[in-house]
Amino acid sequence: MEQNSLIKGKVHYVGVNDRNKHLFEGMWPLPYGVSYNSYLIDDDMIALVDTVDINFFEVYIHKIKKIIGDRPINYLIINHMEPDHSGSIRLIQQHYPDIIIVGNKQTFGMIEGFYGVTGQQYLVKDGDFLALGHHKLRFYLTPMVHWPETMMSFDETDGILFSGDAFGCFGTLDGGFIDSRINTDKYWDEMVRYYSNIVGKYGSPVQRALQKLGGLPINTICSTHGPIWEENIAKVVGIYDKLSKYEAEEGVVIAYGSMYGNTEQMAEAIASELSAQGIKNIVMHNVSKSNPSYILADIFKYKGLIVGSPTYSNQIYPEIESLISKILLREIKVRYLGLFGSFTWAGAAVKRMGDFATQSKFELIGDPVEMKQGMKDITYDQCANLGRAMADRLKADRE
Ligand code: FEO
DSSP, X not given: OGGGGEEETTEEEOXXXXXXXXEETTTEEOTTOEEEOOEEEESSSEEEEOOOOGGGHHHHHHHHXXXXXXXXXXXXXXXXXXXXXXXXXXXHHXXXXXXXXXXXXXXXXXXXXXXXXXXXXXXXXXXXXXXXSSOEEEEEEOTTSSSTXXXXXXXXXXXXXXXXXXXXXXXXXOXXXXXXXXXXXXXXXXXXXXXXXXXXXXXXXHXXXXXXXXXXXXXXXXXXXXXXXXXXXHHHHHHHHHHHTTOOEEEEEEEEOOSSSHHHHHHHHHHHHHHHTTOOOEEEEETTTSOHHHHHHHHHHEEEEEEEEEEETTEEOHHHHHHHHXXXXXXXXXXXXXXXXXXXXXXXXXXXXXXXXXXXXXEEOSOOEEEESSOOHHHHHXXXXXXXXXXXXXXXTTO
């Protein structure tokens, strides 16, 4: 039974699966659920690395006790304080009152603030060390991946990186938990969506962390979400590297709002010309139907973004306004931007979206197209011009 939890050395998987939650952080859909990963190192000194969402504590403590029985846990290492991982700290301390909590100077204030927990602390600085017996951990501070207190713990004996949210993805672990023993197909798109939704704003800190960890002989990555990576480490690090540099593929996301289908016809005309010009990757999102989680993932994936909005009460259509704020919040860089929209009696949306072009610092492509009421010959021409300009800009990058 114990062997079902063993990863390598004396490290066990004691995480849990959440197939109940609809929206992560109250916003991001979980069609494949999510795992909250925690790791138990059953060494001369026993250590627990992060905890799980408090709703799963009964399952969690059962898994722990299956491995160590009534022996106490010596250390609780907190790599990340977001409550999906820190939620069980107080209950763990109640079960193991002598446990020493390991964190950095940002960690302990949060533990007290969220949970009123103080107790014994082992405060670590960047590069500090903790020997457990067979396993020897070194701590690397990686602030803002994804909160200020985030750090990673690297086992120098077996090359295991406990990476917190980094290299994580949505999707539960259905039976197996190591990539080499499971079908990983569902995780790749869910990794892009997880990154773009949750970590997306923190490209520079992720880059700094990648540089800091670059020289380590890592052969296993134990993230807080999704599979344990052994045979896919290069692929996973490559995905995080690319996304955190905001690098994207040739392709265009057309995100539009449309109440009665007129703005949508503009989107169709633009997409048709993009295709005629040889652009294969075109993703169209009606923002009233597509959840922004998926739109953001596609924006991280593709270089081109064309946004269309009807004028609504002299403003940008609210669903587009909301999408724009999510894009700006993530400080996405280096995208090509096209704009279009429509109005019935007074145009405002296209003009107001000009502010988005300025704030995002995206390269504005072609002339924004604004249509009064319904499609006319000139609107088809203007939409085709916008589509052609975007295609030309993308194709210029091929050379
Ligand atoms: Fe999965 Fe930032 O917590």
